[in-house]
Amino acid sequence: xxxxxxxxxxxxxxxxxxxxxxxxxxxxxxxxxxxxxxxxxxxxxxxxxxxxxxxxxxxxxxxxxxxxxxxxxxxxxxxxxxxxxxxxxxxxxxxxxxxxxxxxxxxxxxxxxxxx
Numbered sequence: 523x524x525x526x527x528x529x530x531x532x533x534x535x536x537x538x539x540x541x542x543x544x545x546x547x548x549x550x551x552x553x554x555x556x557x558x559x560x561x562x563x564x565x566x567x568x569x570x571x572x573x574x575x576x577x578x579x580x581x582x583x584x585x586x587x588x589x590x591x592x593x594x595x596x597x598x599x600x601x602x603x604x605x606x607x608x609x610x611x612x613x614x615x616x617x618x619x620x621x622x623x624x625x626x627x628x629x630x631x632x633x634x635x636x637x638x
Contacts, residue, residue, distance in 0.1 A: 530572065531579030537569045 548562040579585075593601055 528579055528583075530576040531583075534572045534576035534579075537572055541566055541569045 544559075544562050544565060548559045552558045593604055596604070
């Protein structure tokens with residue numbers, strides 16, 4: 523599992539520059555020519571999937587972003603409370619995003635005749 527998570531971490535790291543360049547090119551094409559580049563949004567969506575999977579590496583290696591310098595000065599019980607609140611906020615955010623994706627997919631699937 524560690525090798526898999528580490529591999530995804532390196533893949534996500536390698537996708538940062540191409541994703542930034544694609545975004546800049548898409549914005550420039552939209553601004554200059556009034557036509558966005560075809561497929562850039564979908565490509566970035568696939569790259570974001572790699573980032574989501576790479577979060578497992580951050581969790582297993584305990585390398586996620588944290589405000590450790592401030593939080594470590596609090597007592598252990600307060601630190602635990604902050605961790606629980608942060609976890610619940612992240613869980614709520616993921617739930618809202620998942621809900622909106624399901625709603626959007628349901629609406630989108632109704633507009634495609636062959637998908638029914």
